[in-house]
Amino acid sequence: MPCPSVPANAPPVMLSGATSSAEELSRLADGFRRAALAGSTMTAYRSDWTDFQRWCTSHGVDPLPAEPDAVGAYLANLAEKGRAPSTIGRRLAAINKVHQWSGHPPPGQHPAVTLTLDGIRRSVDRPTRRMAPLLLTDLRMILDGIDTDSSPRGAIGRRDRLLLLAGWALACRRSELVALRVGDITVGADGLTVRIRRSKTDQVGAGHVKALPVGSLVLTCPLCAYTDWRRLIDDADRRGRVGLLAALERPAARTSHDHDVPVGDDLDPDRPLLRGIRAGGHLTGPITGHAVNLVVKRRLPQALDAARFGAHSLRAGFVTEAARRGADNRSIRRQTAQSSDRVVEAYIREHAPLIGNAVADVGL
Numbered sequence: 001m002p003c004p005s006v007p008a009n010a011p012p013v014m015l016s017g018a019t020s021s022a023e024e025l026s027r028l029a030d031g032f033r034r035a036a037l038a039g040s041t042m043t044a045y046r047s048d049w050t051d052f053q054r055w056c057t058s059h060g061v062d063p064l065p066a067e068p069d070a071v072g073a074y075l076a077n078l079a080e081k082g083r084a085p086s087t088i089g090r091r092l093a094a095i096n097k098v099h100q101w102s103g104h105p106p107p108g109q110h111p112a113v114t115l116t117l118d119g120i121r122r123s124v125d126r127p128t129r130r131m132a133p134l135l136l137t138d139l140r141m142i143l144d145g146i147d148t149d150s151s152p153r154g155a156i157g158r159r160d161r162l163l164l165l166a167g168w169a170l171a172c173r174r175s176e177l178v179a180l181r182v183g184d185i186t187v188g189a190d191g192l193t194v195r196i197r198r199s200k201t202d203q204v205g206a207g208h209v210k211a212l213p214v215g216s217l218v219l220t221c222p223l224c225a226y227t228d229w230r231r232l233i234d235d236a237d238r239r240g241r242v243g244l245l246a247a248l249e250r251p252a253a254r255t256s257h258d259h260d261v262p263v264g265d266d267l268d269p270d271r272p273l274l275r276g277i278r279a280g281g282h283l284t285g286p287i288t289g290h291a292v293n294l295v296v297k298r299r300l301p302q303a304l305d306a307a308r309f310g311a312h313s314l315r316a317g318f319v320t321e322a323a324r325r326g327a328d329n330r331s332i333r334r335q336t337a338q339s340s341d342r343v344v345e346a347y348i349r350e351h352a353p354l355i356g357n358a359v360a361d362v363g364l
Helices: 022-035 039-059 068-080 085-101 111-123 136-144 153-169 174-178 222-239 241-248 289-299 312-324 329-336 341-351
Strands: 185-188 191-196 208-213 275-277 283-286
Touching: 039 068, 039 085, 068 085, 068 111, 085 111, 136 153, 136 312, 153 174, 153 222, 153 241, 153 275, 153 289, 153 312, 174 289, 185 222, 191 222, 208 222, 222 241, 222 283, 312 329, 312 341, 329 341
Parallel strands: none
Antiparallel strands: 185 191, 191 208, 275 283
């Protein structure tokens, strides 16, 4: 890819001084272009572009600039190998992006390429694979079985309890969940307000605010889970492993609400909220999106097939549960921040097909 010396996720390096060389300005511009894309997108583009380069080398054609017929042949080869249309489309997006960065017209706009991709999409009969929704009954069952008090295992339990509750009730994407900082959370009398700094549909970082109410049950109260976890990370950040273990001596909220959140003014508000925990009881840096996926799978009861569930099951579970309880699309979108009613409807048709469906009212 262009300017390989610039790390994929590096922010633009601001230059000092009144004048800069053409090379420095070029590097700066490339850094801004990279900053316009999420880190996960850049990682995928690098992998996709590398695959296309290998294919071009093995077939004796130039990858940059690439001839439209060569790109079409590459896409056809991917389809022949059984790649999903979504994967093929993403590979083409990477090819287009690299061409744009290099000052060449994107080959994906040529009719020879667009028609090839359209034909692949029409020819491949493969339904979109969606994660099964984690409904509220199952979420409660999972939360009830989490150990939140033993030492040091209870520390992981307290984190996972907040992760699952916040991921579900905020209807977060995993990237939004792992990006949360302590300073993004504000505690009020009626619950929590949560600042989402950036999302898939908000790449420029305008941000938006979501709310988490006080739960009617202690088990599913987001504020109780936040209080237990916040006490633990504050003590651990002040005193290390000793502080973490001391925090576990105070039992987590189970039978009565506990909203006595510590102030923590002496600590950095930009600390990551959800952290990794070593076996000995030491906090590490922020967890990854992959870790969220593993937490969901690991915490599932045996009655549920882990292959059907993942991090997205939290978001899908909220939408499905809300629709089944009569919430309209507008109120669902207020929490999910989805871009349109059409996206909400896709969840509902998949996981709650009788909602708003006349077949449920015809008297069968």
